[in-house]
Amino acid sequence: MAPQKRMMLKADVNRIYDEEVYSEQKIREEKFFVRPSRRRKMKKGKLFSVGMGLDLPFCIIILVLLTIGMIMMFSASYAYAYYNQGDSYYYLVRQLIFAVIGVGIMFVLSFFNYNKLHKVAPVVLAISYLCLLVVLVLPGSEGVKRWIPLGIFNIQPSEIAKFAIILFFSHWCSKYYNKMQFARYSVLPGIIVFGSTALLLFLEPHYSGIVIIGILSVVMLYIGGMQTKYLGIGLGLIVGVVLILAVTNSLSYAMSRLDGWGQALEYTTNEMWWTTYQTRNSLYAIGSGGLWGLGLGQSRMKYLYIPEPQNDFIFAVVVEELGLVGALMILLIFALLVWRGITLSLRAKDKFGKLLGIGLTSQIGIQVVLNILVITDWLPNTGISLPFFSYGGSSLIMLLAQMGLVLSISRTANIERQ
Structure with a gap:
């Protein structure tokens, strides 16, 4: 074969080979390299996966707690709802609506870049102050001002304040x-920050909110790098302020909450009998549950013995119906949620994500x-709700939204998912 023909044939073979190699390379680049924007969009669209996917175990724990909480809220509330609202499903329907909205917000926020909250943390804190101020000028209920009415449900500004405190100290630290x-x-x-928030809550008054926000402030500052010796200084200041308020008779509402504390089963007067009524019936419910409980839906104390059993004292009904074993299993699930959330947060890619995730989970x-x-x-009756169980629209929606942010943090956490 003439040299010229051999060169032409070799050129054709090389051209065909190059075209095949280019085609394979182009296919690989289409998938992984050439279109990074498209690839990022695909990763962002993943729901459960390694890398950009949210953490499946944490998500499952949240949904399990929400489901159990919904069942127990209905079991605890249907008698009270029928007596007061004429509809046994009154609280269940409303809580289901709140849960659907909350879960939707949770999944939306799981795709949200939590770092965008870094810059707006002071703004969120200012919004919480505004809400706490607004509630003070609105009509109250039974001597307290804690809710902003918005049609089908009420907003509790203290729930916004809890998130604002966590967010601000995550940003600051x-x-x-x-x-x-x-x-x-x-x-x-x-x-x-804590003092100004506590002052607004004091004017409502909402002492349980002050306690929770105070603990959250200490936790955030401590894990953020504050020295241990300053905890004693802060505690001393708080004790001093409380003593001053007590001497000036400014804690009358709080002192009324202390009446009967620790005396639910040892009342000596008719007045003390009524003061400890709710706590005493809560203890009766817990005691009658025994080891295995009376059975789901079989509680006796929810029949108007425990006032508003769907709210703060719902866990007493849980223990009565599911027993000590069922109660411990629920507490174990809560412990798993906290452990998983903190584990994810500790492996976040930045300090802000670590602090934010730990605070929200804590x-x-x-x-x-x-x-x-x-x-x-063991503590005075201060009105502290049980997450995912107690009835309440703003608290449930806010809680699920915060869990959405933890899921957002989990997308960038350096943790192996099974």
Whole structure:
């Protein structure tokens, strides 16, 4: 074969080979390299996966708690709802609507870039102040002002304040992390932010909200880098303020809550019998549940013995119906939620994500512990709801929205998903 023909044939073979290689390479690049924007969109669209997917175990735990909470809320409320509203399904239907809205918001926020909240944290704090001010000028109920009516449900500004406190201190501590050992970057902001929020809650009054926000403030500042010695200083300031308010008779509402504390089963007068009525019946419910419970729907104390059993004292009905074993299983699920949330948060890609996730998850653990202590008379009856169980639109929606942010953090967490 002539050299010229051999060269032409070789050129044709090389051209065909190059076209085949180019086609394969183009296919690979179409999938992984050439269109990064399209690839990012695909990853963002993934719901459960490694990498950009949200954490499946954490999501399952949330939905399990929400489902159990919905069942128990209906079981605890149907007699009370029929007596007061003429409809046994009154609270269930409303709570289902709130749950659907909350779950929708949760999944939407799971795709949201949580770092965008970093810059708007002071704005969110200002909005919480505005809501706390607005509620003070609205008509109250039974001597307290805690809700802003919005048609089908009410907004409780204290729920917004809890989130605002967590968000602001996550922003502040991550921004000044290397300076948090100094009092002016830790103690001073803590006093200003917590003190101003506590003052507005004091005017409602809402002392349980002050307690929860106070604990959250300490937790956020401590994990944010504040030195341990400043905790004693802060505690001393709080004790001093409480003593001043007590001396000036400014804690009359709080002192009324202390009446009968620890005396639910040891009342000596008719007045004390009525004062401890709710807590005493809560203890009766817990005691009658025994080890295995009376059975789902079989509670006796929910028949108008425990006032508003769908709210703060719902766990007493849970123990009565499911027993100690069922109650411990529910508490175990709560513990798994807190553990998983903190684990995800600790492996977030940035300091802000770590602090935000730990704070949002810790809020659930704090409220569960305080609620259990209240219904067992270890703490005064201060009105602390049980997450995912107690009836309430704004609290449930806000709680699920916050869990959506934790799921958003889980998308970038350095953790292996099974």
